Amino acid sequence: MLNPRLAFHALLIIGLGGALLSSSILAGATLLLAIAGMVLSARKSLYKDGWDKPKELRLLHFSFWFFVLVSFLSWALEGFDYEGGKTLGTHARFILFWPLIVAISYARIGARTTFAAIGLVAVSVIGIFLVTIAARQGALGQVLNSRFGGGINPISFGNLALLGGMLTIVAAMFFVRETRGGLVVLFFIGGTAAVLISMLSETRSNLVALPFLLIALVPLVGKRLRIAGLIVVPMLVAGAIITSDRMSSSLNGLLHDGQLDSGMEIRLEVWGQALNMLRESPWSGAGLGGYTHRIESEVAAGNLPEHFLDCCTGHAHNDLLNNAATSGIPGILSWALLIFIPLAIFGRNLSSRHAATAHLAAAGCMVSLGYFFFGLTEATFNRTLFLTFYLLAVSSIASAMFTELSASYVRNRARKVSATIITKNEEDHITDCLKSARLVADEIIVLDSGSTDRTVELARELADVVEVTDWPGFGIQKQRALEKATGEWVLSLDADERVTPELAREINDHLADPDADAYKLPWAVTIYGSRLDFGRSGRAPLRLFRREGVSFSDALVHERILIPSGRKIKTLRGRLTHYTHRDFGHSLEKSAKYAWLGSLEKHRKGKKTRTMIYPTLRGLMTFVQVYFIRFGFLDGAVGYLTAVTYAQVTFNKYAGLWTLDRPARFEKS
Template sequence: MLAMTAMNRLLPAALLMAGLGGALLSSSVLAGATLLLAIGGMVVSFRKSLYRAGWDKPKELRLLHFAFWFFVLVSAFSWVLEGFDYEGGKTLGTHARFILFWPLIVVLTRAAIGAWVTFTAITLISVSVLAVFLVTIAARQGALHHVLNSRFGGGINPISFGNLALLGGMLTIVGSLFFYRDGRRLTAIPVFLFGLTAVVISMLSETRSNLVALPFLLLALIPLVGKRARLAGLIAIPILVAAAAITSDRMSSSLEGFLSDGKLDNGMEIRVAVWHEAWDLFTEHPVAGAGLGGFSRHIQSQVTAGELPEAFLECCTGHAHNDLLNTAATSGVIGVLSLALLLFIPLAVFSRHLFSRHAATSHLAAAGVMVCAGYLLFGLTEATFNRSLFLTFYLLLVASIASAMFTELSRSYVRNRTRKVSATIITKNEEDHIADCLRSARLVADEIIVLDSGSTDRTVELARELADVVEVTDWPGFGIQKQRALEKATGEWVLSLDADERITPELAREINHHLADPDADAYKLPWAVTIYGSRLDFGRSGRAPLRLFRREGVRFSDALVHERILIPSGRKVRTLRGRLTHYTHRDFGHSLEKSAKYAWLGSLEKHRKGKKTRTMIYPTLRGLMTFVQVYFIRFGFLDGAVGYLTAVTYAQVTFNKYAGLWTLDRPSRKREP
């Protein structure tokens, strides 16, 4: 059993190292390792072993999965619209590799691959760059000057080699900083030298997009150094980029030619002409594009008609040498959206953790930001996602870094709480929920206070078995009742829960970790709405209500419903990652009853504040806006049929609230002369 467990961990790690380390040696090694890892992930998914182990699937990974799948679906849609063109089919075959993202996440998470293994695998990219360089020199019998005076491509396209070698070298430098901060200084020094060497060798490719990407990749290092070193780093970046540009013969000659006669070199002139063709094709087919093979057909027809020289058949039939324009030309606006999601969703996920106080997490986040920024900038002069090497490299890098980052995040909650916490809960007829709520609160609370407003079931009896203070009061409204509970709290920190909410074990570990040395004055806890047997990760679960705060100076608003916690100005509020499970209702009948109650209370509250709705158009528009926000903007569609039902329910609540407000104003208007 132990041997099998070790194999389950070692084999994925070995394949990851082989895939990344061998990517620039042979694209087949990268593709083969990625496929074998994905097959392993499919086996793990089929056996459900990861879920049985209690994996709390991060919603961020689901969001990344959607970005990869959406890109493939848009490509397939474009291919179908163009009539299953052969050239488009080849492109779709390349894009289809992205469907392996989730199996990769599953197998790497199951193997618990963290920062150490991931950065070791990334270091092998730089090792392979150096190996290719040395082998090339040896093959030319040590004629170093021949290598230095030609565009070095390591046996493949110089642009592909230069871009990926630069990215691999910079990621290796991030790894060296992690090893240094983790106390592995003897490892950090050679890793840094490998990374620096790879960056220098990448510049021998004379790839101009490297010089465009270099300053942004260097900027991603800034959060990883001390505050004193950041200013020096910001000063050093333009100096390093200028030095790289000056030593690049190709860039220097291009700049000299442009400054002397205002003309671009031949390569850039061809690219600009191709970009114009792609833009013209997009304007002709703006919605869905001309199809995956449409750009190739367009170039061929333009050459045949004599509008373009024959040289374009050799360089530019496959793609438009620009990710954005190529996608716009072949897949239209929907394709541009898919490309944006493919780059910016991972960028947003990684950026959120750039300044984490946990070393492994922050360094992996910086690596992820580098990958996204690098591909965004490389895509200015190349259609990177139409090249199988570029695409597979991006797939494996994002999957491995994301999986490792969330594995490390889960490992990072190790400290014990040092602040006293009081949990406050208000109740009425919550017999089905109160016991589980109180047990979950006890994971983080030293004191539990329950204020009941006249329950007729066993709520009070159950609460007295588990809570420290239980009192029965009248019902003045949500805000006032929660303020009463707050005034009874004696802890330095307060956790305000509803009876239908639960603190998950993962969230409890995170809260206790943060309250060992708080980095904020209040924390928002992301909801995980759970209804009809499904946990919703998006839609209404996209909200993170404020629930945990330092008690001093805090109070509740006196709203009848949807009360707010009023935090004194100047205090810092952060959002935690763990999920606050929210059991909103027992069944659909309870949903209708609860929705009607909240809608009417909302109407009364707005009317109390003097709000008015003069026509029924406004309630209708607000209901539609709520549906769009919950279902589309907050990605509620990713929660399936339950996500759709939830979006419709909340839209109905919004409509009823403003329609109720309209009715409240009607009697007073009738009495007007």
């Protein structure tokens, strides 16, 4: 019986590799993978395997479904127009993103399979070119002197052939690290050939995108080669422009006659129409079918030539302007998120010292950059081939990148680590906290502040040092614990936190050969049965550091770790689970305590709040920041409750500060 995981590998290879051979191959493979992902989601198969869902993938998922949501609302506002419905049918494919992620992650598809699939894109480009020459009985000159489109729209073919070729070159560079000489040669030759063939399409956006795609290769090469790249990249681009008859004639006409060619003049006209639609309806746009109806009405009124009906009714030949015209400002936002969220996530991993991760990140950046520049002269997300390729490429590269990241933490730490924990009445948490700390710590130090439950008794069973002291405040108490540490590195934990196995493997891997002097550990706040990935719960507090020269501030609450200047700080990916409170009653109690301590701390520093307007505004600003700016809404109902709680704490803190200054004013009067 065929292993389902192997079947998923095959579907990905067939889907991406056959995209330019037939859009049906791409669509069919994508749909089959998505259906498999839906089945796996229903069975919770991936979670049963212990999958730690990366929050970055959740953010990517949001960018895809938000685009679909905006399109649906635009279609609904225009009255469910037939033309708009056809466009929505194309955009709706993006809702398959998460099922694709589930299927690809379940199959543990990594860099090798992903790059093999990408390499087949270049193979198909070369194959299409050779078949075309053979069909014309070897008339190479005839093929070279016409816009080559491989049997489909030359723009679509040229853009995807260029992207596939450049991605294949990234694959070749990956196989250099894998020391697979034969594959390096094949992939490099194939990728270069695909790039050259793509230029035969005479697609101008290719020449605009080419330098940026080449720049995306720079992080993958050594420092000397990077300097050489500053010379080579402009030379390659200049050569591509000179050898492009269409681009050369366009530039000559612009420079000598001051006129653009007819193609660009038409685009400028439709772009102007799109901008007018945005001005007329900035918040809703003209509707998904509104652009088509506008062009048709303008032609009927004699304001536009009739040939606009043949070239320009479906979209505005620019992704940004097309979304602006049809969906207004929300459409602009949805397009920006769809391009720049993937670009940011991939870009953050370009500097990874794990070769597979860095190369996949470069490939992901190329996809987003390519679509950004292709979208300058084409509405790529209104064409099914473009859209489906983006969907499968981003989901496969992102899933493979995080699979590779998870598998890359294999080294054992070579530095002694002391874990420090302060406690008071934490018998519900202390055992699990200490067991998780032992995954990364050689020494565990617990300072208790007079617990009246079994905290100290339980701590002595697992910790190396347990002492009972008074309570001077968070900062001073953590400094006392730090002074007892003997390890070169210190991990400062709270009793309600846990080091996850994934984070433990990552810490141990990094401390085999530290690449920084301190590390921030991302929180995973867990309350009411939900893990929060966003809002303030998505913060990454500094918890792991080289002990020498480090101290804690003496703050009563919200103490800071004081790192000497000049030291390097990095953020790890693994999660520090934070069980912030037991129930809602505990949440109210803890929030009130922290708010009042915050008031006292600010009062101690001489801060003042003169009116109650300020606490109110700060509370509202906190809610907006946590719920909207930091994507807290992605955490559902619990995310909303958390945002309100943070806003209340902020209000109480500054209202408390206002009250602390009242007696002094009364005495003066």
